[in-house]
Amino acid sequence: MFSERNEARRLKAQALRQQASTIATERSHPQRINNGEEAAYGYLVNYHKGLPHNAVGEVQHSAYRAFLNALTTSDPYDFDHIPQGHGGKGRKFVSPQAGLAFDLQGPDAQSLMIPPAPRVDSAESSAEMGELYWMSLLRDLNFADYDNNSLVNAAVASMNTDFSDFRGAKEQDQVTKKTLFRGISLNSDGVNSDAIGPYISQFLLKGNTIGTDFSEKDGYIRFGTLRVDQRNKVAIANTDYLTDFDEWLAIQNGKFPNKKDVFEKNLVFLRNLRDLATYVHFDQLYEAYFNACLYLLSETNVAGKAVFPFSQGNPYYNSPNQDGFATFGGPHLLSLVTEVATRALKAVWHTKWFVHRRIRPEGLGGLIHVHLSQNFPQHSYPMINEEILQALTCGGLSHHFNQETGFLLPMAFPEGSPLHPAYGAGHATVAGACVTILKAWFTENTPITNPVQASTDGLSLIPYNGEDADQMTLLSELNKLASNIAIGRNGAGVHWRSDYTESIKLGETVALGILQEQSLTYNETLTDGQTPFFQLTCFDGRTCHIAAGQITYSRITREAARINTLDNTPDVVPDIIPNLG
Known part of the structure; x- marks a missing residue:
């Protein structure tokens, strides 16, 4: 009898693996398309940090x-022989072969695509660069x-008047202080x-009520018998980097920075873009979501009941005599929220x-500097969209950048950006994946009190008493957690707005695919006999x-999506070409 059961189990396991494999096989593998800049402008406006450069x-x-040859052949030998700037003694390229790896759960890495990035000759690119300067x-x-x-008033005015195609958050089609x-x-x-509540998510601030x-x-x-402190070691104010051209050029060649981060004496709760930039400079990529998960699992009211209940699709939501643990419980969630990263x-x-x-x-900032600075009269880059140049020379940004200060983008990190291309963003993709798992697990409309x-x-937390304080929910604060971490990288100067907007959706798709395949594997049913389910609100509102x-x-x-600027489909699609390889 036991051998018959074992054989049946073996065959069922095989069938489930085949079913998951069929799901994966039937997922579309869209054509890999970039924005055509590489062919149009001879590599000038593509990522090339860490490679050797000339004097400008x-x-x-x-x-x-x-x-390009290494990316085309995918030969490990060719990757090892990509030329490096700074005499081969500088920083190394970050994991370029990772996108060639396979996974046996969830969508294949190469089955997922994001739209072509905004081109440097587009008004959208100008707007994104203008936001970064501000x-x-x-x-x-x-x-x-x-x-x-x-x-702040000047920044709002500039984003509304200097740039015709800004696709960030707005109210009635205008950027506001809110x-x-x-x-x-x-x-x-x-x-x-x-846009509901204070800028920083409650999950980057609040702690649990721990006993008395x-x-x-x-x-x-609460983390078992340990405590995770939400206070942070942050960089000191008024200290930016790569504002000197020689320093900027050395860093583009991959040189290790001569300067180091300098930190405030006290640990603080996150208050501003510099604090947030420091957080995302040193975090482990799923750290914020793991901490949020710990908080959500541990927060109870005076009666000992969970403040943040699991969603009603969880089979143990109304079970009369069982709790979830290895499936649909805390250990399952804690491992899954990190596994997707x-x-x-x-x-x-x-x-x-x-x-x-x-x-x-920072690379485009260098091109803009060379184009506008009187120190480089023989070099100009007409492909740079005029709106950012106008903003820097006679628009709102001209009060802060000029021939004397230069036009380089001030960076929050001594080394500037990492040695891998900008689009999409690693932090933002992980944010989208991890937050999607948390939204799937908990009741989204639970209020934040x-x-x-x-x-x-x-040094302390104080009440937020804004008029929208009673509108804050688990959903809004988890969405905000994802944007805080992703946009924190923008605040450091290392990523673009569209790196964030497209990458959180990419991460979401990864997480949904994993949940889809895992949903085949459970034995449980709901108390009414129906199949367990996950349900959540996606970043685009579906x-x-x-x-x-x-x-x-x-x-x-589509109109609601356009009003809220999440539909980034341009009215005129630029010429694009298939990608090499």
């Missing part, structure tokens, strides 16, 4: 062709002080959930190295339902 920062063509100028202003600051630098995730009504010793405002998350990274690493090769903002924000000095290997979506109107 233009990449050596032979080195870039060797780089972020650099406002790094040290606390988010709570945005309402009454003249520089939406400045915010994310654009939607709730199911098509409303921008990222600590309250939420103390900022300690590596799969998300493989997907985005393929897009960034093998498809788009988008220049980092007693919201907080950092005090001016960052409702997604996953059960028994099937994914179904509700619809959000």
Whole structure:
């Protein structure tokens, strides 16, 4: 009898693996298409940090062709022989072969694509660059002080008047002090959930109520017998990097920076873009979501009941005599919210190295500097869209950048960006994947009570009393958590807005694919005998339902998506070419 059961189990396991394999095989593998800059502009406006450059920062063509050759052949030998700047003694390229790896669960890394990146000759690219310059100028202003600051007023005016195609968060088609630098995730009504409440997500601030010793405002998350402190070691104010051209050029050649981060003496709660940039400079990529998961699993009311219940698709939601643990419980969730990170990274690493090769903002900042500076009269780059040049020379940014200061983008990190292309963004893709798991697990409309924000000095948490405080939910704060981490990289100067907007959706797709395949494997049923399911609101506002290997979506109107700027489809699609390889 036991041998018969074993044989039946073996065959059923095989059938489930085949069913999951069929799901994976039937997923589309779209054509890999970039924005055509590589062919149009001879590598000038593509990613080439770490390769050898000439005296004005233009990449050596032979080195870039060797780089392309490795990406085309996928031969490990060719990757080992990509030429390096700084005499081969500098920083190394970051994991370019990761996008060639396979995974046996979830979508294949090469089955997932993001749209072509905005071209450097587009108004959208100008707007994204303009936002980054303003972020650099406002790094040290606390988010709570945005309402009454003249520089914030100037940034808002500039984003509305200097740039014709900005696709960030808006109210009634205008950037406002409330939406400045915010994310654009939607709730199911098509409303921008990222714009609700204070800028920083509650999951980067609050702690659990731990016995009689600590309250939420103390900022300690329960982690077994340990406590995770939500206070952070942050960089000191008014210290930016790569504002000198020689320093910038050395860093483009891959040289290790001569300068180091300098930190504040006290640990603080996150208050401003510089604090957030420091966080995403040193975090482990799934750290914020693991901490959020710990908080959500551990927060109970005075009666000992979970404040954040699991979703109603969980088979143990109403079970009379069972709790979830290895399946549909805390250990399952804690492992899954981190498991998706590596799969998300493989997907985005393929897009960034093998498809788009988008220049980092600091690279375009160098081109802009050479183009505008009187120190380089023999060099000009007419492919740079005029709107960013106008903003820097006679628009809102001209009050802060000039011939004397130069036009380089001030960076928050001594080394500038990492040595891998910009688009998509690793942090943003992981954010999209991990937050999707958390949204699938918990009841999304659970209200966030007693919201907080950092005090001016960052040493304590104080109540948030904005008029929208009662609108904050688990969904809005998880969406905001994803945008905080992704846009924090933008605030450092190392990523573009569209790196964030497209990459969180890429990560979401990875996570949904894993949930889809895992949904085949469970024995449990709901108390009414129905199949367990996951249900969540996607970043674009659609409702997604996953059960028994099937994914179904509700619809959000295209008009609602356009109003909230998540539909990034241009009215005129630029010429594009198939990618090499």
